[in-house]
Each structure stands twice: as C-alpha cells, then as structure tokens.
C-alpha cells in the first residue's frame with residue numbers, strides 16, 4: 001500500500017501545491033506573511049482541520065472510501081502508518097484548500113503538511129506505553145491504538161493528528177484501558193491479501209448499496225450517510241460477484257513462498273528509493289513503465305500469498321515490461337534478437353516452465 005502511495009504521490013504532490021498557490025493568489029482573503037506567531041497559529045489551525053477531516057472520514061461514506069485502507073490492518077506497527085492511498089491525499093487537500101482561501105501561502109501550507117504527515121508515523125506502535133503528562137496534550141501511541149481498535153468501546157474515537165485536545169473538546173476522546181486490550185482492524189475484517197480488493201472493495205459495496213435504492217435522492221444520500229448504515233451482507237455479495245474467496249490468512253506461509261515475496265518487496269523498495277531520487281532526470285515513458293511494473297508486482301505479491309494460479313501470466317507480463325524497457329534503453333538489433341529467442345523458448349516450454357515456477361514458489365502445492 002505504502003509503495004503504491006509513495007509512487008503516485010510523486011505525480012500529484014506538485015499539483016496540490018499549484019492548487020493552493022492558485023487559490024491564495026486568486027481568492028486569498030488576507031495577505032499572510034510568515035512569522036513565529038503565524039506558524040503557531042497555522043499549526044493549531046491545520047491540526048483542527050485535520051481533526052475534522054479525519055472525523056468526517058469515519059462518519060461519511062464517500063470520505064470513508066478514501067480512508068478505509070488505513071484501518072484494514074489487523075496488526076498495529078510502524079508500517080501501518082504507510083497504509084494510505086492517493087485518494088486520501090485528494091480528500092485531505094480539499095479540506096486544506098480552506099487555508100489558502102484565508103491567505104496562507106502554499107509554501108507554508110506544504111511545509112506544515114510535512115509535519116502533519118510525519119507525526120503519525122510515531123504513534124503507530126504497540127511498543128510504547130503511556131507517556132505521562134504528554135498524554136494530556138499530544139496524540140500518543142496509546143491514543144492511536146484506541147483509534148485503530150475495533151472494540152465496541154473504542155470505535156470512532158481519538159481522531160486527532162498531533163494534539164489530543166480536539167477530541168476532548170468535541171467529545172470523541174477515549175483513553176486506553178488495561179482491562180480492554182485493543183483488537184485491531186475493521187469491524188468486519190477483510191479476508192484477502194488482494195492489493196486491488198483492499199483498495200476497491202468498499203467502493204464496490206457502496207455501488208451495490210446505491211443500486212438497491214429506488215429514487216435518485218436516496219441513491220445520492222448513500223454517499224453521505226455513516227458507514228454503519230451500509231448493509232454488511234453487501235460484502236459477501238461483492239466477494240461473490242468478483243470471485244474473491246476467503247483464503248489462507250493466518251496460515252503459516254511456506255518458507256520458499258515467503259522468501260519470494262520478501263525479495264520482491266525488498267527490490268521494489270530499493271527501486272522506489274532510487275526512482276524518487278532520480279525522478280527529475282527520468283523520461284515520462286520510463287516513469288510510466290516503472291509505475292506499471294510496480295503495480296503489477298504489488299498485485300502479484302498479494303495473489304502469490306493467496307496461491308492463485310493466474311499469477312503465472314502476470315509474471316509473463318512483468319517480463320514483457322522489462323523487455324520493452326530494455327528495448328527503449330538499448331534499441332539494438334542484438335537485444336531484439338536475444339529477447340525474441342528468450343520469449344520463443346518461454347512460449348515453447350510454457351508447460352515445464354510453469355511447473356518449475358510453481359515448484360519454486362508453491363513447493364508443496366504443485
């Protein structure tokens with residue numbers, strides 16, 4: 001999730017800056033200059049906005065659609081902070097557009113976004129207990145554990161980003177209690193590793209809910225009511241329609257399979273790091289190719305963990321993308337000839353190659 005989000009963010013981060021800049025220059029009510037008091041004010045203001053953005057993201061279906069991915073994890077550790085999507089960035093930026101309207105410059109807003117973006121990383125952990133006096137002012141790991149819990153008592157609580165005061169003012173605060181250990185994840189947990197399903201299942205459920213309504217007014221209203229108003233049986237209907245079967249989640253994964261997925265993730269992370277570092281120098285064609293390859297790999301890894309058979313064809317498409325990339329970098333006859341031979345051999349020996357491949361990654365299965 002985090003890899004896909006970081007990658008797509010490269011293409012839109014500049015867009016948000018331009019929109020803030022445009023609003024401020026065109027419609028800004030005041031001309032605000034930076035200064036210590038102004039920075040403090042901006043911090044308080046953005047934290048307040050974040051509280052409402054986050055609260056509404058849990059209370060309004062169309063916004064929950066963008067935020068739900070963050071809450072799917074049944075583990076709670078630092079990697080959960082990276083479980084965000086590009087859709088969430090769009091929803092959040094809509095809320096933040098209020099700031100340039102007041103007259104805050106795009107540079108100040110974007111800098112503040114970095115602080116608000118970095119802070120949540122530190123609260124996604126079970127390793128840190130209660131933090132004494134800090135618990136009264138700041139959002140702490142203990143507060144955020146409550147936010148991610150699906151225990152009845154902890155639902156829809158602690159929305160704050162950096163300051164916990166907003167939850168206390170608006171009545172959504174709940175302290176973590178020793179006798180009520182947090183159970184993490186959605187109230188109705190997902191039963192799949194599928195990258196695509198995790199992104200889109202709620203959109204499909206919403207679509208089914210809209211279809212059930214007779215009048216246009218009611219159809220439209222589905223988007224704005226609370227998520228708990230959506231019939232929970234729609235999940236099963238959506239799973240049935242898209243053939244998403246409950247899988248082996250929780251079952252110990254095969255060592256070789258584990259290793260294969262792990263290495264793909266490590267290489268993908270290195271690739272992502274290098275890509276971000278040199279993005280400025282890359283051609284758009286190469287960038288699109290890299291994004292496609294990354295998305296295919298992410299879809300692939302989820303499917304491999306579910307031991308799907310169709311991943312074999314995805315592997316072929318990934319190879320094809322690498323081949324196209326090679327041809328763009330070295331458009332030489334010898335490269336074309338070598339690739340032609342490679343793909344011919346792979347096509348001719350498709351059956352044994354498939355058997356060998358499944359033998360490596362699903363050792364006991366095939």
Ligand SMILES: [Zn+2]
Pocket residue numbers: 054058067070071147
């Ligand atoms: Zn949340």
Ligand SMILES: [Zn+2]
Pocket residue numbers: 070080081120124144148
């Ligand atoms: Zn969180």
